[in-house]
Amino acid sequence: xxxxxTFSKLESEVRSxxxxxxxxxxxxxxxELWDSQGRRYLDFLAGAGSLNYGHNNPIIKQALxxxxxxxxxxxxxxxxxxxxxxxxxxxxxxxxxxxxxxYVLQFTGPTGTNSVEAAFKIARKVTxxxxxxxxxxxxxxxxxxxxxxxxxxxxxAGAGIPxxxxxxxPYDGYFGPHVxxxxxxxxxxxxxxxxxxxxxxxxxxxxxxEGGLNAASMEWLQRLRAITExxxxxxxxxxxxxxxxxxxxxxxxxxxxxxxxxxxxxKSISGFGLPFALVLIKRDLDKWKPGEHNGTFRGNNHxxxxxxxALETYWSxxxxxxxxxxxxxxxxxxxxxxxxxxxxxxxxxxGRGMMRGIRLxxxxxxxxxxxxxxxxxxxxxxxxxxxxxxxxxxxxxxxxAHLDEGLDILSNALAAEFAEGAA
Ligand SMILES: *Cc1c(COP(=O)(O)O)cnc(C)c1O
Numbered sequence: 188x189x190x191x192x193t194f195s196k197l198e199s200e201v202r203s204x205x206x207x208x209x210x211x212x213x214x215x216x217x218x219e220l221w222d223s224q225g226r227r228y229l230d231f232l233a234g235a236g237s238l239n240y241g242h243n244n245p246i247i248k249q250a251l252x253x254x255x256x257x258x259x260x261x262x263x264x265x266x267x268x269x270x271x272x273x274x275x276x277x278x279x280x281x282x283x284x285x286x287x288x289x290y291v292l293q294f295t296g297p298t299g300t301n302s303v304e305a306a307f308k309i310a311r312k313v314t315x316x317x318x319x320x321x322x323x324x325x326x327x328x329x330x331x332x333x334x335x336x337x338x339x340x341x342x343x344a345g346a347g348i349p350x351x352x353x354x355x356x357p358y359d360g361y362f363g364p365h366v367x368x369x370x371x372x373x374x375x376x377x378x379x380x381x382x383x384x385x386x387x388x389x390x391x392x393x394x395x396x397e398g399g400l401n402a403a404s405m406e407w408l409q410r411l412r413a414i415t416e417x418x419x420x421x422x423x424x425x426x427x428x429x430x431x432x433x434x435x436x437x438x439x440x441x442x443x444x445x446x447x448x449x450x451x452x453x454k455s456i457s458g459f460g461l462p463f464a465l466v467l468i469k470r471d472l473d474k475w476k477p478g479e480h481n482g483t484f485r486g487n488n489h490x491x492x493x494x495x496x497a498l499e500t501y502w503s504x505x506x507x508x509x510x511x512x513x514x515x516x517x518x519x520x521x522x523x524x525x526x527x528x529x530x531x532x533x534x535x536x537x538g539r540g541m542m543r544g545i546r547l548x549x550x551x552x553x554x555x556x557x558x559x560x561x562x563x564x565x566x567x568x569x570x571x572x573x574x575x576x577x578x579x580x581x582x583x584x585x586x587x588a589h590l591d592e593g594l595d596i597l598s599n600a601l602a603a604e605f606a607e608g609a610a
Contacts, residue, residue, distance in 0.1 A: 189223045204232070207557065208566055215242030218582050218589045220566065229593040231567040231581045236396065236428045236542070239455035240497055241582035247459050250496040251489055263486040265294060274491040281502045282437055288446060290467035293475070296482035297462030297490070299427040299453035300328025303390075305466045305480045306449045307332050310388035310421040313474050318386040320372070320420075322358040324398030324572060327390060327425055336390055339397070339572070354383050358395065359403040369410040376418055388421035388449075393439040393539075396428035399571025400537035400544045400578060408443040415448075421472065423449040427464075431455035432583055434540030435512035437502060448472055456490075458497025463490035511583045514590060515540040518579060521594045525601055532605050537576055544578040546571065552604055553577055559600035565593050 189211050194202065210222040218241060220228045230242070240247060255261075260268045275292060283290060293309075295301040307319055321327070321336040328334065329342055335350040337343065343350060356375070357368040375381040393408060395401045403411075415422040424447040429439035431452065440447060449472065453464035462484070501507040522536045522545050534546040547553040550573040557577060560567050570578045581593060 204568070207568070208232075208561055217241040217244075218585045218593070227564060228561075229565050229581075229589055229596070231565060231579050231593050231597075233580050233582050234460050235454065235568070236431075236433060236580045237454040237457075238460050239431050239433060239583045240458050240501065241584045242460070244459065244497075244584070246500050247493045247496050251459065251493050254489065254492045259492075260488050262484075263488060264483065265481075265485045268486065268488055268491070270488040270491040270495075271486065274495045277495040277498050281498050286438070286441070288467075289470050290450070291470055291473045293466040293468055293473075293480075294485040295464050295466060295480065297453075297464055297484050297487050298328070298330075299451065299464055300330040300333045301482065302427070302451040302453055302464035302466045303327045303333040303336075303425060304330055306390070306423050306425075306451050306468075307336070307388065308480055309466075309468060309472060309475060310423060310449065313472050314387040314419070314421060316385060316387035317352050318354050318384045319352060319423075320354050320356055320383075320386045320389040322356055322391055322395075323361050324358055324395050324401060325355075325390070325392060325425075326395065326397035354386065358398075358401055359407040360401060367407070367410075369407055369414065372411070373414050376414060376420075385418070386420050388423050389415050390423040390425055392425050392429055393443075394429045394434060394542050396542070396578075397570050399546065399576040400542065402537065402539040402542075405443040408440060408445055412443070412445040412447070421448045423447065423451065425451050427451055427453045429542055431458075432501070432508060432511055433542045433580075435515055436508055439539075457487070457494050459490070459493035461487060461490040461493055463487050463494060507583075511541055514583070514585070514587070515543065517587075517590065518543050518594070521591075521598075522579070525598055528598075529601055529605050532601075538578075541583055542580065544570070544576045546576045548575075550575040556597075556600045556604050559603050560596055563596045563600060565596040565600070567593075567597060 212220055213223045214221045218230050220230050293305055295305045319336055323338055325338050327336045334346055336353050356372045361368055375383045393403050412422060424440050426439050448469045450467040456465055457463035519536060522543060526533045526536055532548055534548060537544050537546055553569050553575045557567055557569055568578055570576050
């Protein structure tokens with residue numbers, strides 16, 4: 188008999204998601220999860236966007252099982268393997284070439300924050316400069332270098348040493364719709380007496396995952412690209428959460444028609460929830476010396492197999508992306524209905540594609556809504572500076588019936604919290 192006591196007794200206080208969803212999970216398929224008591228949940232958290240193709244996706248799972256059963260390589264440092272060769276080739280053929288992107292791929296240690304560290308290091312190395320510009324509410328991971336560019340004070344406070352090398356600029360919409368924060372950034376860059384040392388790089392999320400689903404406009408991103416290009420500043424897009432199709436195109440920056448200098452990917456890049464992270468580096472910036480940034484687990488061959496299979500299955504034509512865009516629109520419509528119905532409690536719909544949510548007036552009530560949803564069988568998390576944004580990150584492969592079932596639960600949880608009808 189499994190018991191929750193085991194966790195409170197033996198696991199560190201650092202555990203977090205498990206506090207909000209205190210059950211013991213056992214099995215999962217697609218969007219559905221079952222706990223050890225056989226209770227079913229719909230998963231609108233999906234590994235914080237690490238399970239874009241659902242839990243135990245049968246096509247991807249079969250490819251992994253076949254690979255393991257053939258005694259193919261599991262661990263290989265950064266040695267050449269058949270699995271890695273296939274992944275590199277498929278990634279290039281299905282993603283880079285059709286989009287006219289010329290990047291080399293760096294395999295870092297298997298976490299998002301590790302790819303961010305590598306991106307910052309190479310940007311500083313090639314420019315010989317130190318400062319990296321980030322944006323308010325940005326999240327880039329919690330290892331020291333990445334944490335210095337992560338804005339959340341709770342996470343920053345955990346550093347224990349001064350966090351340096353960042354300069355924070357207001358994100359798009361930070362002062363509302365009438366202030367273009369790129370005016371501010373441009374002025375700071377062009378005024379030699381602004382106090383901003385000429386930066387090595389700018390790092391940006393096109394939709395801020397942890398920061399509360401703020402979505403930058405395409406015009407704002409285009410201006411950011413133009414300014415960074417003009418001033419020789421490396422543009423890093425952190426697509427760890429917003430990439431891999433989440434917003435309706437593989438890379439979240441595609442609708443802006445811009446080419447970043449560096450892109451970080453992790454979370455859903457393995458396609459199966461396996462640890463895997465990547466840095467895409469514009470060829471002429473690839474000034475690494477052999478092994479200068481390294482890591483024992485740069486060769487997660489199982490993830491190469493699942494990632495390549497996911498790309499071949501879902502990204503060899505536009506059908507899947509089109510379905511994500513259609514579901515994203517439906518999601519937006521249904522969330523807007525909730526805003527209209529509870530307009531004194533909900534401020535607005537946030538986000539883009541299938542990376543959307545609702546911002547509540549009162550963070551405490553957002554916590555209650557998530558709790559009520561969980562009791563009704565839906566796992567859904569919050570983000571934003573006060574955790575006031577309820578965030579939908581369901582698998583992109585979610586069937587329409589599950590999408591509506593989950594949104595019905597969310598709507599019922601809102602109704603219960605705002606005591607419209609039952610309490
Ligand atoms: C999750 C995330 C990271 C960090 O990834 P980890 O695997 O948790 O280290 C970095 N940037 C963004 C945008 C993320 O969402």
